[in-house]
Amino acid sequence: MAAPVVAVVGGGQLARMMAPAATALGVHLRALVEDATSSAAQVIPDAPVGAARDEAALRALVAGSSGPAAGRPADVLTFEHEQVPNALLEQLAREGHAVRPSAAALVHAQDKIVMRRRLTELGVPCPRWAELPDLAALETFLVAVGGTAVVKTARGGYDGKGVRVVHSAEDVADWFESSYGPDGTGIPLLVEEKVPFTRELAVLVARRPSGQVRAWPVVESVQVDGVCAEVIAPAPGLAPEVARAATSLAVTIAAGLGVTGVLAVELFEVPGDGGGPPTVVVNELAMRPHNSGHWTIEGSVTSQFEQHLRAVLDLPLGQTSARQPWAVMANVLGSGHAELTDALAAVTALDAGAKVQLYGKSVRPGRKLGHVTVLGDDLVEVRARAQAAAAILAG
Amino acid sequence: MAAPVVAVVGGGQLARMMAPAATALGVHLRALVEDATSSAAQVIPDAPVGAARDEAALRALVAGSSGPAAGRPADVLTFEHEQVPNALLEQLAREGHAVRPSAAALVHAQDKIVMRRRLTELGVPCPRWAELPDLAALETFLVAVGGTAVVKTARGGYDGKGVRVVHSAEDVADWFESSYGPDGTGIPLLVEEKVPFTRELAVLVARRPSGQVRAWPVVESVQVDGVCAEVIAPAPGLAPEVARAATSLAVTIAAGLGVTGVLAVELFEVPGDGGGPPTVVVNELAMRPHNSGHWTIEGSVTSQFEQHLRAVLDLPLGQTSARQPWAVMANVLGSGHAELTDALAAVTALDAGAKVQLYGKSVRPGRKLGHVTVLGDDLVEVRARAQAAAAILAG
Numbered sequence: 001m002a003a004p005v006v007a008v009v010g011g012g013q014l015a016r017m018m019a020p021a022a023t024a025l026g027v028h029l030r031a032l033v034e035d036a037t038s039s040a041a042q043v044i045p046d047a048p049v050g051a052a053r054d055e056a057a058l059r060a061l062v063a064g065s066s067g068p069a070a071g072r073p074a075d076v077l078t079f080e081h082e083q084v085p086n087a088l089l090e091q092l093a094r095e096g097h098a099v100r101p102s103a104a105a106l107v108h109a110q111d112k113i114v115m116r117r118r119l120t121e122l123g124v125p126c127p128r129w130a131e132l133p134d135l136a137a138l139e140t141f142l143v144a145v146g147g148t149a150v151v152k153t154a155r156g157g158y159d160g161k162g163v164r165v166v167h168s169a170e171d172v173a174d175w176f177e178s179s180y181g182p183d184g185t186g187i188p189l190l191v192e193e194k195v196p197f198t199r200e201l202a203v204l205v206a207r208r209p210s211g212q213v214r215a216w217p218v219v220e221s222v223q224v225d226g227v228c229a230e231v232i233a234p235a236p237g238l239a240p241e242v243a244r245a246a247t248s249l250a251v252t253i254a255a256g257l258g259v260t261g262v263l264a265v266e267l268f269e270v271p272g273d274g275g276g277p278p279t280v281v282v283n284e285l286a287m288r289p290h291n292s293g294h295w296t297i298e299g300s301v302t303s304q305f306e307q308h309l310r311a312v313l314d315l316p317l318g319q320t321s322a323r324q325p326w327a328v329m330a331n332v333l334g335s336g337h338a339e340l341t342d343a344l345a346a347v348t349a350l351d352a353g354a355k356v357q358l359y360g361k362s363v364r365p366g367r368k369l370g371h372v373t374v375l376g377d378d379l380v381e382v383r384a385r386a387q388a389a390a391a392i393l394a395g
Numbered sequence: 396m397a398a399p400v401v402a403v404v405g406g407g408q409l410a411r412m413m414a415p416a417a418t419a420l421g422v423h424l425r426a427l428v429e430d431a432t433s434s435a436a437q438v439i440p441d442a443p444v445g446a447a448r449d450e451a452a453l454r455a456l457v458a459g460s461s462g463p464a465a466g467r468p469a470d471v472l473t474f475e476h477e478q479v480p481n482a483l484l485e486q487l488a489r490e491g492h493a494v495r496p497s498a499a500a501l502v503h504a505q506d507k508i509v510m511r512r513r514l515t516e517l518g519v520p521c522p523r524w525a526e527l528p529d530l531a532a533l534e535t536f537l538v539a540v541g542g543t544a545v546v547k548t549a550r551g552g553y554d555g556k557g558v559r560v561v562h563s564a565e566d567v568a569d570w571f572e573s574s575y576g577p578d579g580t581g582i583p584l585l586v587e588e589k590v591p592f593t594r595e596l597a598v599l600v601a602r603r604p605s606g607q608v609r610a611w612p613v614v615e616s617v618q619v620d621g622v623c624a625e626v627i628a629p630a631p632g633l634a635p636e637v638a639r640a641a642t643s644l645a646v647t648i649a650a651g652l653g654v655t656g657v658l659a660v661e662l663f664e665v666p667g668d669g670g671g672p673p674t675v676v677v678n679e680l681a682m683r684p685h686n687s688g689h690w691t692i693e694g695s696v697t698s699q700f701e702q703h704l705r706a707v708l709d710l711p712l713g714q715t716s717a718r719q720p721w722a723v724m725a726n727v728l729g730s731g732h733a734e735l736t737d738a739l740a741a742v743t744a745l746d747a748g749a750k751v752q753l754y755g756k757s758v759r760p761g762r763k764l765g766h767v768t769v770l771g772d773d774l775v776e777v778r779a780r781a782q783a784a785a786a787i788l789a790g
Contacts, residue, residue: 003736003755020415023438026736026753026765036463043418045440068431301748316743323718323770341398341421348711353696358421360398370421375718 003028004313005072007061009052010080011038013359013368014289014305017297018080019043021306027313028069031080032061040080042360052084062097076100078261078312080288082110083156100209100260100312101287108257109287113154113190122256124249125281127268132189135169135176142168145193151175154188162187163226165194195281197268201235202292203250206262206307209314213251214307216300216320218243221266221292224333227366228291230387233299233327236379239277242269246280253285262308264290291331291368296320298355298373299327324375328386332370335363336395340370347372347392354389369393398423399708400467402456404447405475406433408754408763409684409700412692413475414438416701422708423464426475427456435475437755447479457492471495473656473707475683477505478551495604495655495707496682503652504682508549508585517651519644520676522663527584530564530571537563540588546570549583557582558621560589590676592663596630597687598645601657601702604709608646609702611695611715613638616661616687619728622761623686625782628694628722631774634672637664641675648680657703659685686726686763691715693750693768694722719770723781727765730758731790735765742767742787749784764788 004027008015011033019040022029030046041047046067050057059065064072076098077089089103108115116129130141132151142149151172153162166172175189200223205215220235221228235243250265257263264286269278293304302310302318310317337343340358347356351374358370372389376382399422403410406428414435417424425441436442441462445452454460459467471493472484484498503510511524525536527546537544546567548557561567570584595618600610615630616623629638645660652658659681664673688699697705697713705712732738735753742751746769753765767784771777 001734001737003734004739016418019438020418023411023415024750024752025739026755028437041440042423042463043414043438043440045436045438045442047440068437301750310743313739315740316747318743319748339396339398342396344399344420344708345710348705348713352711353714355419355696357419360421 002072004075005030005064005069006309006312007032007074007077008040008080009058009061009077009084011035011040011047012080013039013361014080015040016043016359017289017294017357018305018309021303021309024306025309027309028072030061030064030067030069030074032057039359039361052081055085055088058085058088058092062092076312078288078308079106082106082287086110098312102258102260105257105259106287109285111154112152112284113188115285116190116192118257119253119282122252124253124256125279126192127195127281127283128193130191132191135173138166138169138172138191141191142166148194150192150194152190152192153185154190156185156187161226166191195268195270195283197270198278199235199269200283201238201246201267201269201280202231202290203246203265203267204262204290204293204296204304205247205250205254205265206304206311206317207254207259208311208317209260211255212317213254214317214320215247215250216293216296216304217322218246219292219295227331227333227368229331229333230383231292231295231329232379232383233295233322233329242278242280249280249282253282259287261287261311262289262293262304263287264292266292294357294371295327295329295373297357299323299375325377326379326382327373327375328379328383329371329373330386330390331368332372332390332393334365334367335369335393337393338363340393343393343395347389350392351385351389354385356389356393358393397467399470400425400459400464401704401707402427402469402472403435403475404453404456404472404479406430406435406442407475408434408756409475410435411438411754412684412689412752413700413704416698416704419701420704422704423467425456425459425462425464425469427452434754434756447476450480450483453480453483453487457487471707473683473703474501477501477682481505493707497653497655500653500655501682504680506549507547507679508583510680511585511587513652514648514677517647519648519651520674521587522590522676522678523588525586527586530568533561533564533567533586536586537561543589545587545589547585547587548580549585551580551582556621561586590663590665590678592665593673594630594664595678596633596641596662596664596675597626597685598641598660598662599657599685599688599691599699600642600645600649600660601699601706601712602649602654603706603712604655606650607712608649609712609715610642610645611688611691611699612717613641614687614690622726622728622763624726624728625778626687626690626724627774627778628690628717628724637673637675644675644677648677654682656682656706657684657688657699658682659687661687689752689766690722690724690768692752694718694770720772721774721777722768722770723774723778724766724768725781725785726763727767727785727788729760729762730764730788732788733758735788738788738790742784745787746780746784749780751784751788753788
């Protein structure tokens with residue numbers, strides 16, 4: 001039997017970082033990339049150019065219409081982002097193609113209203129929330145939660161986009177003009193209470209079609225302006241019962257939604273009532289390798305990228321334990337360098353043990369261009385080192 | 396400045412395993428591969444097909460005549476094997492191209508007579524040895540060493556090929572027929588004493604053009620029929636003074652020969668005289684990532700593949716400490732499976748913590764098809780796990 005073929009939709013850094021894992025496993029990776037110079041296309045020989053929403057491109061990706069493995073259909077179709085056309089995925093599944101995660105699972109990472117409804121059904125703690133058919137519904141909700149809330153577009157938001165903190169309905173009146181969604185996109189809106197969280201956590205799990213699930217240690221995700229800046233693994237000082245609860249939630253969600261592949265559950269940690277232990281509520285879901293799991297490349301026995309490939313190929317999952325007591329990952333968001341590689345000499349001179357991952361992307365303000373991971377025994381030192389190395393790359 | 400371009404000669408598993416390191420550093424890797432389906436070509440988008448001894452192919456590789464980075468000349472030319480034409484490398488260096496290691500260094504990994512002469516000059520302990528201009532010279536040597544010796548071709552040997560243990564000159568008379576070398580190839584022969592070694596060790600170091608050198612822990616290399624079957628890092632029970640001596644030898648050789656990139660020094664450990672500590676003598680050299688360093692992919696802070704790229708780009712070298720007390724790498728030499736990926740489910744089911752590297756090569760008896768690395772605290776367990784996982788892949 002020839003080596004398995006995994007087709008991935010998307011040419012960003014997540015598909016790029018699947019490549020080393022595929023290389024190790026001897027798995028053939030085929031990526032549908034936005035552009036021949038995309039992050040993933042630089043390191044994946046089989047990288048047809050096309051749009052994720054183009055049926056012909058998606059069918060060619062699955063069939064293997066061209067490239068170095070032409071004629072070898074994909075054993076499984078997977079994704080590095082959620083901007084994919086579900087009706088087409090359903091059609092491909094009906095035709096016998098393995099689509100993992102399935103369209104039925106993926107919709108929960110695409111549509112926040114669908115996600116909130118389903119999580120509520122599963123008994124998973126969420127912020128108070130409501131759909132927003134009109135401004136009056138928002139006014140009612142604001143009164144109920146005490147005057148401040150977060151309005152979100154149900155679809156299309158990421159890294160803080162499509163999210164607005166509001167104190168009155170007027171703050172988001174522009175999104176209601178002509179139709180819902182920013183710029184009259186017609187995307188439905190929902191509102192959530194502004195959770196009084198102490199910090200953000202994330203749990204990553206992977207699940208096989210056969211049902212096996214493995215979770216990595218719960219991490220703390222440090223956000224700046226709605227974008228992940230830093231991840232600390234494990235989350236410092238996390239109460240064991242909170243870690244267990246968070247992991248259990250993620251497993252419940254993965255099974256309840258029928259997720260296959262990696263699932264990232266972003267959580268708010270909130271103080272417990274009356275001095276009790278803190279609790280967690282679900283913020284967002286992603287069904288793919290996720291920024292909160294980049295530390296696993298060096299920090300865990302099995303990286304999220306290898307695990308995603310194993311999960312979607314229905315191979316037994318790998319160990320998810322940490323290799324060292326602490327791992328800190330710091331993102332490089334924008335850079336003063338013309339190219340990040342211009343800073344390679346400086347960053348390697350600064351810290352001989354920092355692990356650098358550059359994404360091969362052109363520099364733009366705030367763009368995720370790379371990250372640094374440092375492992376070690378002393379959190380304060382590890383964190384300072386990761387931040388210092390990322391700062392060098394950021395120029 | 397655009398990302399650095401590293402051109403590597405060769406399309407085998409060593410070039411293949413450079414790809415993930417290049418991906419992480421954002422370095423553009425271009426490999427001259429034997430065939431479009433070569434191990435490295437499967438995972439490197441910029442992989443022109445050509446022979447290492449073809450001047451036009453080598454010049455096109457350096458110039459970037461085609462492919463996804465056409466027009467971008469290589470910042471450095473390096474190698475995954477030693478079968479390269481030195482005169483041409485010297486010419487390229489004269490024309491201003493960075494060739495690392497240089498032809499002047501590389502010749503010591505290509506010609507065992509040149510290597511023995513130079514190491515002897517440097518005061519590096521070697522087996523007793525002699526050039527063999529004729530059978531009479533061999534007869535004289537055999538008498539001097541007590542009747543058993545090892546005849547080698549000066550060039551072209553690897554993995555036990557071009558090596559013969561002899562007890563009399565007649566045992567290798569066929570190599571002298573018509574001219575030297577097996578099959579009348581005209582390759583000069585040398586003879587070495589059969590060292591009464593207790594085991595084989597290897598030291599890997601990397602050296603930058605600026606002179607910085609870093610060494611990994613000394614490992615034990617377990618050979619079967621002249622081929623590396625297993626590597627244990629660090630070498631169990633190695634006396635600290637022997638480890639220091641071995642490392643010091645490797646650093647001396649790297650500096651003395653002007654090596655840039657990774658240097659592997661294969662050593663024999665021999666019992667000390669009169670109950671003194673063991674000593675080491677040099678067996679072979681390789682100037683590239685080496686089988687004895689595959690454990691560094693997961694087992695060390697910096698893998699030999701990343702370090703080789705850093706060294707040839709004259710970037711500061713990374714830490715070479717081990718991530719866990721023990722690492723064992725077991726090679727997969729041949730397989731009863733049609734494709735090694737057929738055994739992925741079985742090997743991942745057997746051991747969720749074993750790290751598998753498959754090379755994408757077609758199965759042939761005894762061929763290096765992949766390897767498994769296991770890390771841990773208990774050597775007996777780690778070794779048993781690595782061997783068991785490799786056995787599953789070997790079918």
